[in-house]
Structures are given as structure tokens and as C-alpha cells.
Amino acid sequence: MYISAVSHYLPEVVVPNSHFEELNGLTSDWIIERTGILERRKASADENTNTMAVEAIKNLQKDYSDLSDVDLIVAASYTAYDNIVTIAHHAQFYLGIPEIPAVMLSSACSSFLNAMELVEGYFAMNKSKKALVLLSEHNTAYNHEENTKFGHLWGDGAVALIVSKEKIHEDDLKVEQIITGGAATAGVAIEAVNLKPFDGGLSMPNGRDVFINACNYMSKMTLRILSDNGLDINDLSYLITHQANLRIARNVVGNLDLPLEKALNNIQYLGNTGCAGSGIVLSENIKNIKEGDNVVVTVFGGGYSYGAMLLKK
């Protein structure tokens, strides 16, 4: 299977660190030191996960105008605007393609790879040839921005990808392997990060346990997927980790002994955009990936969940 196109959408409103100094006294230096975040985007009052996903599709259509043969829509989000008219259904309506499978899923911040693996399954069953994958997070709708532990971490954004069973363009990225897993038995997984829509929204009572397990799983899964494909760390051209915290990303890079310039990040100007984060990094850097490059996307989410995907050009 191949990633044939990827694009993203970011809301216009920028929330700089100075917003929090006024709100709850956290200084920009304090936030940068602990998270690497300088600013993040915030959806406006008339935006939500459905509208942001459609904007990402519109950006995709600038280079890739014909989506009429899309035969599967898979959306991922843990901050959905509508659990019934899901992001996938809203996109189906926007595209006007009748009677194709449409489904939304959540495995928290790791959902990008769960969505890719769901598509891989449809391809394996011969039930689809070309899928639209949508990642859309509206963290600020469920966040408590005044909270000094986690209020400053979150941003909003969306991604749209065309994933095809066969190669469409010469420069499509080949998906060599996808690994996903739940790790609900690790650490204090089921108590460390939560998003309870009618019982408090987003909370993160144990960020330290998330940090430890995120570093551990993303390092381990990167090595595993390289090893599964007969590669070692020197063969890796770029590493895209989940964008939760720059310190986590740097810790993984350190564990792997990877040159810093091979790690691609956007957390500095977008904050944690949930499952969209690593997809946005891929979208931002897609044109820099050269023939022969190996790229690993590795993710970690609350709950816990982990995953790795090896891409080859």
C-alpha cells in the first residue's frame, strides 16, 4: 500500500505562550523548558473536527483534484464534534460519494496508525483500493486551558491522506509495515490521561507515567520495525514521533542515538495536536523525502496505545 497524497489544515488563531502567563501565571520560558512549545493553534467558534477535516481535504484537492474513486473513508479522532455524523460521514457528504464504508475510530494519540492499519485490512480483504484517511483533533474543545499541568499543551489541526493499494504516482511513499498495539496493562495506563466528554473533559493526572511509557514504547517500536525489515538505525532517514512534548521526542532520539536533524517535529509551533500531530509532520515534510529514504512514524497515546509505521520512497 502507498501514501499517494497528504495535506493538512491548521486553524488561523495562534495562541502564544504569553496567553498563559496572563491566564495562570505560567511563563513562556517555563513552558518552553518543559515542553518545547512556543505557540499552538485554536479552532474558532464555527470550526470543529468535521469542518477541519473538510478543510484538509480541500487542501489535498489543490494538488489532487479527483477523489471520485475513493472507496473507503476512515477518520480518527478522540475529540469528535459528532459521534453519529462522524468526521468520515461528514467527509462522505462533502465528497458526494454514495455507499462506501465510512468509519471513525479512536485509539487516542496513536490513532493515525490504527486508521492506516484498518485501511490495510480493507485492502487485504479486497474491499477497497483507495482510501481517504482523516485525522482531526479539536483538543481545545475539551481542554481546561487554565490548568497549570496540561492546559498549555494542546492545539487543534487536521490531516487528509490518500492511501492506495497500488502505486499511483512515481513518488508515492510505500508503506512497508504497520504495527499497532494497546498497552493498557503498562504503568498506570488507564488513569494517566483521560478524555471523558460528560465527566470532566480532558485530564492528565499522571503526566510522568505517560512520559516514561511514551519514550519507552516509541524507542522500542522504532527499533522493532527497523529490525523486522532488515534495517538498523543508520538506515533511518527521518523519524516522526507523536508530537506530545519536545522532551519526549528528544528522549527517543537520544535512546536511539539518532542525529537530531533526522527527527522531524512541529510541537514547537502547534502543541500536541493529538493523532493529527505526526500526520501534520509528514505533510509538512513530504516533499523533502527522497528516493531511497526510510521514514519511521512512531506514535504513543493515552490509554495506552503505541504503534510504528515504516515508509520507503
Place this chain on the structure above:
Amino acid sequence: MYISAVSHYLPEVVVPNSHFEELNGLTSDWIIERTGILERRKASADENTNTMAVEAIKNLQKDYSDLSDVDLIVAASYTAYDNIVTIAHHAQFYLGIPEIPAVMLSSACSSFLNAMELVEGYFAMNKSKKALVLLSEHNTAYNHEENTKFGHLWGDGAVALIVSKEKIHEDDLKVEQIITGGAATAGVAIEAVNLKPFDGGLSMPNGRDVFINACNYMSKMTLRILSDNGLDINDLSYLITHQANLRIARNVVGNLDLPLEKALNNIQYLGNTGCAGSGIVLSENIKNIKEGDNVVVTVFGGGYSYGAMLLKK
């Protein structure tokens, strides 16, 4: 693939129609005439989609004690308690099985079949051999019970199924085919039923359009899946439709010219339990399905979504 076991859980609290006569003036006769519903179950304050799913697993374990070789957990819900520690992750924690894929999805009331199709994909990829499928709905958490159009329709409940790639027991039900689809371009799909967690909860501004499309799609998909398998309506032993409204179920039976006793329902005493409804019907009737029987489960959900699954014993 095979359904090797199925069980369900219902909250203890029963809400009879008389509750609504006191609340908003709707009489029991009025409710029964329009929906067929006499009573429904309501989760207590300390219950939610995660706890109800675990109770369904516990009921499953009474007959099927060893779940240690489950290698995939797929949950379905549009009324989730936690979008990060999903039903699938909570179940993984309960079972204590590390590092297996765990994911929650929603395609509204049709999600039972989307979950089954996701499992079918993992089997096709050889990434799983035995899946735990969980359907859990906590409609009353997002409902507005005082609403005279839809407040009386909803109930809570959960289902647990073991789905295996190979036959485990002699009396396992074979899954012959699964069809799913989104129908967001039909009728007023994206405006007819919604569940917006932070923008009004559950609403149903156009129940009539849901009614028409539910009848149409469930009739059409039942005929299609029978035809795809060389069967006709006379070969059908039991029909399980989505449990949204007894009039919808009866309308489908009329469209298909099916004897009334072949249609299995629980809407009368459970109300609309979302994607769990048809799974609970299957659980309630599993022991009555005999060698040679053909069973169709057909579903319809807001958004819209539809599906059909042919089971053979």
C-alpha cells in the same frame, strides 16, 4: 470467521413508560403505538460504557472462561465514557493481556458490523486469530429524556463477542459475509440524528427521514446479502434488524414479506440501545439457532450508515 461466543449485560434500573407520563405527558399507549417500547434500561451513576463492557465480558466468561489467547480488542460505541481510555483499552486492562491491538470505533448504530468488518480485516492480514468485540452504549448519558420527540427512545446496554478466524466449537456461527457502508449522501443524513458531546448531546431533528432510510436500507441490504450468497428470502431463518423502533422493524419485515415470527426484537423492553441492540438480540437468541439456519443481521445508523451480515450454522 466464526462467532464463537456472545453475551450481554443490561443495567438493573428499568425505566417504564409511566416515567415519561409524569415527566413530559407522553402516555404509555402513545409511546407503544409509535415505537413499540414498553420499558428500557438505564445505567446507574457509577456505570458507563467501560464498566458495562466489562460486565458483558464477565457474563461471557461464565461459559467461556479462558480469554487469554484474545489477540485483538475492537469496541464500538457512539456514547463513550472516555475517548482516550476507550472501552477496548479498559477491557485490555481488565483481561490483563499486554500488547495486542485495541481500538474503539463509531459508525453510529451500525457499528456492530463495522467492528466485525475491522476484525475480518485483521484476520485477512493474518494479524489476529481471535478477537474480542465489545458493543457498549450509554445513551441515557447524552439523552434529553424530557424531549417529547426522542427522549423516550433510548436505553443502555453492552455486548461481548468472541470472533475467531477458525472454528473453535462445533456450534460456532459462521460469518458468511459482511457488508457495511456510509450513506451520508442519502436524504438529510447529516442533519437527521446527531450526538455532539459538547454541543447539545443527542438530538433527532428529522426522525421521519431516519425512518424512511432505515426501512429502505435494511430491506435492500438483507436482499442483497441473501442474493450474494445464492439464497432467497425463504432460506432466511431469522432476521435481526437494528433495534431503533418496532415500526421500522415491522416495516422491513413487511417489505421482505417475511413471517413475523422470523423477526427477532428486543426494542419492546430495552428501547434503542444503539449499536448494542442487534448484538443483544443475537445474544438473547443464540441458543435457538439450529444447524442449517441462516441468520441476517442488518443495521442502520445515523450519519447515515448501513450494513448486513449473514450468519450460518
